[in-house]
């Protein structure tokens with residue numbers, strides 16, 4: 001039986017078209033990704049193409065892994081050598097082989113946003129830049145936009161006429177210099193450097209072009225100019241490119257994605273064949289009809305309608321909670337009911353518009369003892385303890401022949417030299433940094449002969465160096481996870497967590513060790529440098545696979561995935577669609593929000609739940625109403641439940657889950673919106689720190705949401721009257737709700 005049998009006729013035509021470039025334009029759930037995986041298997045099994053001649057680019061690590069699994073399930077281990085990865089991972093691979101052409105060592109460092117911030121901090125100090133005027137995120141955004149628009153430091157400086165512009169351009173200059181000194185690349189650089197190499201070096205270009213005869217790109221509707229340029233450079237004249245995408249699912253235009261790239265694909269690839277698929281295999285009838293009805297309201301789109309042969313009477317459930325507290329409790333109750341009716345937790349997902357919305361939901365799930373995992377939010381690898389642990393590990397990495405200075409190690413030393421406390425203060429570190437600069441070595445090297453007078457600091461430094469040197473001697477004999485454990489034990493880091501009773505942090509460290517163990521098992525040849533490179537690209541999605549937990553994520557993170565039951569949470573006007581897209585963005589922004597809800601709805605296979613809540617929102621500073629997108633769903637597809645269902649006079653009030661969980665339901669407030677009694681707030685205990693997304697109460701400004709935390713200062717959005725304010729996070733007037 002041919003591999004192609006598992007496809008319908010149109011899909012088969014696309015998968016078997018191996019002598020032309022192929023473009024598949026089709027709606028959600030129509031089997032685009034399935035065509036790509038089957039095509040890869042077909043190429044190998046029936047056209048006898050070597051697996052390593054095939055490249056596939058996907059959008060997230062999770063999608064890449066799923067694609068690999070699908071190909072492996074058809075072909076077995078033969079599929080191992082097909083290259084399936086995100087564009088960033090692919091560029092890292094390319095750079096590791098060829099970055100020397102640009103004068104960089106193979107083990108260049110990849111910076112994440114915290115590293116970037118730490119570099120900016122230093123530059124701000126040197127150049128006396130005020131963080132209140134130039135916040136770190138806005139500076140990082142500025143640098144990124146210069147880079148992706150190919151604006152060099154020199155050009156930025158020439159274009160800068162106003163004082164503010166000059167300050168930014170100078171920070172950009174210093175930032176670039178610092179990165180170059182450290183042989184470090186930020187995320188933009190990964191693509192930019194790969195592009196430069198492919199464009200400028202004919203040797204590199206032909207080498208990589210020779211490698212791949214068949215290239216595939218999934219989610220092509222969200223490709224930006226730079227990514228497209230890289231893909232084109234990778235295509236040899238006789239290679240065949242297959243791109244698949246759905247213009248209705250373009251959700252990254254705010255980051256430069258351009259839907260015209262897929263629409264005008266034939267301009268660059270004239271002999272391409274276009275295949276349109278219109279049968280949806282994922283979602284049951286009402287879900288699909290609902291999603292189609294919503295997306296139809298976009299004016300700027302190509303008309304296409306999907307149909308499904310999966311008929312069912314199950315309607316889309318819409319719940320309006322009487323108030324904000326009730327909404328997450330309802331979601332939790334429903335999840336539990338589904339679980340008791342036999343659906344596994346891992347087949348359920350709750351999607352929301354922005355990360356901060358997950359907090360109340362998390363609380364409800366914890367109360368209901370429902371296991372869950374958040375994708376996104378504070379990324380696992382951005383948590384302090386994980387960054388500390390990896391910094392220790394970085395210090396153990398063997399030196400590479402072409403990077404004798406290893407200036408990037410300075411970042412790692414700075415992070416952990418005094419964690420746990422070794423009596424080394426900020427002043428001593430400053431002195432040491434100056435010494436390192438004078439001697440033109442990295443910070444770790446000066447620790448071996450520090451010119452410091454304080455004996456306490458000197459002693460601390462000596463013990464730190466001793467631990468690192470001892471562990472370095474074990475690099476060749478211990479596996480990566482053993483090495484990690486050793487350095488955390490010897491340095492006193494684990495003891496510090498135990499003594500501070502940091503059980504969450506301990507759990508995270510354990511999870512990291514677990515992950516390392518798996519990494520070693522999967523790839524026994526990989527060395528410490530390989531691991532460190534790989535880990536720099538990880539996101540939270542890469543951990544905790546396989547557990548039976550409900551998945552919580554933003555709609556953006558859910559791209560390409562599917563679940564039996566999907567909840568879309570907090571569907572209120574001003575939240576989804578977001579306030580900004582409604583008030584400032586004009587029609588284009590609203591249409592992007594609509595594509596986003598289309599993506600969200602089409603993730604569901606069997607059941608779709610939409611929820612919102614009524615009452616006064618202090619974030620929006622107004623009475624909440626259900627999202628216009630809910631109104632765009634024809635009423636006959638919806639089953640309204642809840643306290644006050646959309647004025648449709650339905651008597652059908654939702655029943656909460658039975659049994660003990662019913663007690664978790666808070667009293668429903670029927671008081672007029674805005675006048676309801678403010679819930680009692682507790683005075684914060686010492687050490688009970690705030691985090692981003694927390695709801696807080698201020699004695700003068702009322703309720704608010706923490707939108708940023710930096711250096712002990714909390715940026716809080718209060719009701720419009722008071723606006724966004726910065727307040728000391730431990731100010732007595734402030735309490736967490």
Ligand SMILES: Nc1ncnc2c1ncn2[C@@H]1O[C@H](COP(=O)(O)OP(=O)(O)OP(=O)(O)O)[C@@H](O)[C@H]1O
Pocket residue numbers: 006007008011026027028029030031032033034035246249280281282559560561562602
């Ligand atoms: N011909 C087919 N027969 C049976 N099932 C199919 C067929 N085509 C696709 N499917 C199933 O339908 C679901 C959706 O397919 P897939 O994920 O490939 O769609 P997609 O077009 O990539 O969706 P998205 O736009 O969300 O990325 C999957 O579970 C897939 O296995």
Ligand SMILES: [Mg+2]
Pocket residue numbers: 032033034218560
């Ligand atoms: Mg897909």
